[in-house]
Structures are given as C-alpha cells and as structure tokens.
Amino acid sequence: MSGHLAVVGIGAGDVRWLTPEAQTAIEAADALYGYGPYLERVPARAEQSRHASDNREEMRRAEAALAHAAQGARVAVVSGGDPGVFAMAAAICEAIESGPPSWRALEVTIVPGISAMLAVAARAGAPLGHDFCALSLSDNLKPWNVIEQRLDAAATAGFVLAFYNPVSRARPWQLASAFDRLRRHLPGTTPVIFGRAVGRAEEVVTVTSLDLADASIADMATLVIVGSRATRVVARPGRPLVYTPRAATEAST
Amino acid sequence: MSGHLAVVGIGAGDVRWLTPEAQTAIEAADALYGYGPYLERVPARAEQSRHASDNREEMRRAEAALAHAAQGARVAVVSGGDPGVFAMAAAICEAIESGPPSWRALEVTIVPGISAMLAVAARAGAPLGHDFCALSLSDNLKPWNVIEQRLDAAATAGFVLAFYNPVSRARPWQLASAFDRLRRHLPGTTPVIFGRAVGRAEEVVTVTSLDLADASIADMATLVIVGSRATRVVARPGRPLVYTPRAATEAST
Numbered sequence: 309m310s311g312h313l314a315v316v317g318i319g320a321g322d323v324r325w326l327t328p329e330a331q332t333a334i335e336a337a338d339a340l341y342g343y344g345p346y347l348e349r350v351p352a353r354a355e356q357s358r359h360a361s362d363n364r365e366e367m368r369r370a371e372a373a374l375a376h377a378a379q380g381a382r383v384a385v386v387s388g389g390d391p392g393v394f395a396m397a398a399a400i401c402e403a404i405e406s407g408p409p410s411w412r413a414l415e416v417t418i419v420p421g422i423s424a425m426l427a428v429a430a431r432a433g434a435p436l437g438h439d440f441c442a443l444s445l446s447d448n449l450k451p452w453n454v455i456e457q458r459l460d461a462a463a464t465a466g467f468v469l470a471f472y473n474p475v476s477r478a479r480p481w482q483l484a485s486a487f488d489r490l491r492r493h494l495p496g497t498t499p500v501i502f503g504r505a506v507g508r509a510e511e512v513v514t515v516t517s518l519d520l521a522d523a524s525i526a527d528m529a530t531l532v533i534v535g536s537r538a539t540r541v542v543a544r545p546g547r548p549l550v551y552t553p554r555a556a557t558e559a560s561t
Numbered sequence: 562m563s564g565h566l567a568v569v570g571i572g573a574g575d576v577r578w579l580t581p582e583a584q585t586a587i588e589a590a591d592a593l594y595g596y597g598p599y600l601e602r603v604p605a606r607a608e609q610s611r612h613a614s615d616n617r618e619e620m621r622r623a624e625a626a627l628a629h630a631a632q633g634a635r636v637a638v639v640s641g642g643d644p645g646v647f648a649m650a651a652a653i654c655e656a657i658e659s660g661p662p663s664w665r666a667l668e669v670t671i672v673p674g675i676s677a678m679l680a681v682a683a684r685a686g687a688p689l690g691h692d693f694c695a696l697s698l699s700d701n702l703k704p705w706n707v708i709e710q711r712l713d714a715a716a717t718a719g720f721v722l723a724f725y726n727p728v729s730r731a732r733p734w735q736l737a738s739a740f741d742r743l744r745r746h747l748p749g750t751t752p753v754i755f756g757r758a759v760g761r762a763e764e765v766v767t768v769t770s771l772d773l774a775d776a777s778i779a780d781m782a783t784l785v786i787v788g789s790r791a792t793r794v795v796a797r798p799g800r801p802l803v804y805t806p807r808a809a810t811e812a813s814t
Contacts, residue, residue, distance in 0.1 A: 437651025
C-alpha cells in the first residue's frame with residue numbers, strides 16, 4: 309500500500325497563516341479534495357487534480373479522498389483553520405473506522421493550522437489567555453439541550469467560550485438563544501467578541517458586552533468569543549484590548 | 562509614538578509550523594524578548610538585540626518589552642505555540658493595563674501560532690474533533706479547588722479536555738490528582754494522549770486509557786488530552802487513531 313492521505317489545515321483566512329508544512333503537503337499531492345472556497349485559496353499546480361465539494365458533504369468527501377489514496381495516490385484534503393477543530397480530520401477518522409480494512413493501512417498525516425479562535429483572539433488581545441472551551445453551536449449533529457448543558461457547565465465553572473458555527477441560514481436562532489442562556493450565569497458586562505472573516509479583506513472584529521450582544525451581526529464566517537467573569541477590557545485609542553488574566557481566584561458564579 | 566510591539570507565536574516545536582506572518586514579524590524587529598529556548602529557535606539577525614529571560618518571569622519580560630517599544634523601537638516578544646493560549650499575550654495585556662498611560666497608545670500586534678493542543682491532536686487523529694476545553698493544571702495562579710471544579714464541570718458536560726502545564730518540578734502531584742478526579746466521572750476506557758516535545762526530535766506520543774494513565778511519564782514539555790465518553794480509538798498498524806465524532810447524543814454522565 310503506497311497511498312498517502314494528508315489532512316491539511318490552511319489556517320483561518322490570511323495566506324500568511326499557511327505554514328510551511330501545509331504548503332509542502334499541498335504541493336506534494338497528486339489530488340486535492342476540499343470545500344470549493346478553501347481549494348481556491350491554495351496555489352494551483354497543473355498536474356494536480358482538484359475535487360471541490362459542498363461544505364455539507366464532509367463524509368462523502370472523506371470517503372472519496374480515502375478511496376483515491378487507497379489506489380496508491382498522494383491525496384490532500386484541504387481544510388480551513390485547523391483540520392482537527394470542527395473540521396475534516398474527525399470526518400476522515402470516522403470514514404476510516406467504518407470503511408474497508410485497507411483504509412486502516414493507509415499512511416495518514418494531519419497537518420495542524422491556525423484555527424479561527426486563535427486568529428480572532430489575536431485580533432482582540434488575549435481573551436483565551438486562561439481556561440476556555442470551544443463549542444459548536446450547530447444542532448445538526450447534536451441535540452440543542454446538550455448544547456445548553458455545556459453552556460451552563462462552562463459558564464458557571466469560569467471557562468471563556470469560543471463558539472464555532474454560531475449561525476447558518478438553516479440555524480438562525482441558536483446564537484441568540486445561547487446568549488440568553490449565558491445571561492443567566494454571567495454579568496451583562498461580560499465581554500463578547502465577534503470575529504467575522506478574520507484574515508480576509510472583509511474582516512470585521514466587534515467588541516461588545518453580553519447585555520448588548522446582537523446575534524444578528526454573526527454569519528457562517530463568524531467566530532464568537534464570550535468572556536468569563538475574569539475577562540477584562542482595557543480602553544485605549546481605537547479598539548480596546550480584551551484579555552483573560554493568567555490568575556484565577558474563583559470558579560463558580 | 563512610533564513604537565511597535567508584536568507578540569509572536571512560533572508554534573509548538575517544529576520549525577515548519579512557523580507561519581510566514583510570524584517569520585516576517587521576527588525579521589522586522591529591532592529587539593527580541595522571550596524565554597531563552599524559544600529565542601534559540603528563531604533565526605538570528607546581527608542588528609537585533611536579544612533579551613532572554615526565565616520562563617517564570619513573564620510579567621517582568623512583558624514590562625521590559627513594553628518599555629523598550631515605548632522608546633520608539635520595533636519589539637517582538639517571542640512565545641512558544643500560540644501567544645494567546647496560556648502564554649505571553651495575556652501577560653502583555655496585564656502589563657499594559659497596569660502600566661503608564663503611554664503603553665496604551667502603542668501599536669500592538671498579536672501573531673497567532675500552532676498551539677500545543679493542535680499539534681498533539683494532529684499526531685493522534687482528531688481527539689479535539691468536537692467540543693473541548695483547554696485547562697491549565699498549574700495552581701501557581703489559581704487555587705486547586707477551582708481546577709477541580711472545572712474538571713468536574715467539563716467532564717460531566719461531555720467536553721474533551723486538553724491540559725497545559727500538567728506538571729513541573731514544583732508541582733509533581735497535580736496531574737495524577739486530575740486523573741483521579743476524572744475517574745469519578747469517566748469510564749476507565751476513556752482515551753488519554755500524552756504528547757511530549759511534539760514537533761521536536763525528542764517527540765514521544767503515547768496513547769493509553771484513563772485507568773492506565775500514568776502521570777509520571779509527563780513533564781513540563783508534555784500536553785495531555787483526555788477524551789470524553791464519545792471519543793473513539795481506531796486500531797490500525799502502528800499507533801491507533803483517536804478521534805471524537807462530530808455528532809454527539811448525550812451530555813451528562
């Protein structure tokens with residue numbers, strides 16, 4: 309078996325976040341698979357085949373890429389941000405587990421990338437500077453009550469929260485509902501950061517507070533960070549700095 | 562005020578994780594500040610001054626770098642992994658908040674990097690493929706009972722856990738105690754990953770289970786990931802794949 313599969317994180321948006329390891333893995337591939345807009349962000353090489361698919365077709369894309377690699381090809385699956393955080397690496401692992409035994413013998417490499425929460429946090433200051441949770445608000449693959457339990461647990465225990473998939477056209481109310489849920493546990497002054505299309509030309513970063521946070525400004529390209537009781541805002545010329553101190557004194561609210 | 566401060570993440574260990582943005586920020590600096598071993602990992606330029614310090618001197622390093630930038634210099638603070646995750650960005654923000662007003666007028670850029678949890682997860686498969694928490698086990702800056710409350714909350718709500726600072730010479734018992742605490746909530750078969758010095762020549766990645774996890778194999782260069790009830794292990798030739806599926810059905814234990 310000479311096939312090889314790389315699951316490659318290209319970072320959250322800025323081409324200057326594409327690591328040398330990711331660049332090398334993409335260049336070395338015979339075939340590239342991925343969501344169309346991600347494939348458009350990587351440099352083309354004439355001899356490579358390109359297989360673009362919709363972002364709701366993760367399992368089919370994973371299976372097609374694995375089947376291709378099992379034929380002996382060098383295949384790269386291109387993922388936005390980091391492939392291991394709410395992205396393609398888990399779908400590839402699921403496909404390997406449920407697929408033919410030959411897929412388990414494939415050489416698989418996961419290439420890490422700058423995940424959206426790191427990119428948004430960097431723009432704001434250091435909101436993830438102490439304990440935090442990353443949580444998908446999509447209830448396509450888990451019941452909403454599970455998400456509510458996790459919001460309650462994380463907020464009351466003093467974790468900062470980073471929300472992936474906060475809204476989509478098919479999921480318009482989830483982010484507003486999550487803010488309402490958090491208002492039970494956290495003061496209205498708790499800092500909230502909306503990072504939209506960070507690293508791209510259309511980037512918008514908004515710093516507000518939980519009582520003023522308006523879910524309608526978020527879209528599928530937005531990552532949202534909600535602070536803990538410890539998170540602080542430092543006023544200065546321009547956008548304030550938001551950070552969570554390295555020291556913590558209390559957990560429960 | 563022409564001074565500029567960049568807080569630059571150089572990634573978790575492999576030079577191929579140094580992003581082009583980080584490389585550019587380091588090259589552009591007149592002065593580099595950082596923990597000695599991190600400074601040794603970045604390329605030298607003759608005209609740059611280098612200011613190495615001990616890893617327990619974060620606040621003094623932050624203040625020295627800010628004072629230097631306030632004189633009009635281009636200063637880069639070099640941080641391992643991502644500067645916003647248990648690293649220098651929060652210390653810089655703290656120093657700005659408590660320092661002279663002129664520091665608030667400085668131009669500050671945070672350059673994200675490949676954090677250790679992303680690097681270790683990539684080696685193992687996709688253990689952070691669904692909701693997860695990042696938690697420092699250091700009780701230097703927070704009481705141990707706060708850490709216990711966060712372990713309880715995260716494990717019972719179904720989050721995967723990534724532990725930063727699991728042990729040090731001065732904190733020998735914390736990781737074993739955290740494993741004991743988690744054994745109250747999670748089955749003994751829950752996957753545990755130790756990633757030591759990932760990306761460096763001396764890298765060792767160990768996959769085990771919560772009932773067998775031996776805290777004594779961890780050191781200061783180790784990041785530990787503990788799965789949730791949903792995390793799966795896929796046997797295959799060599800090291801197994803560990804992943805957390807994208808779908809979740811239950812939260813509480």
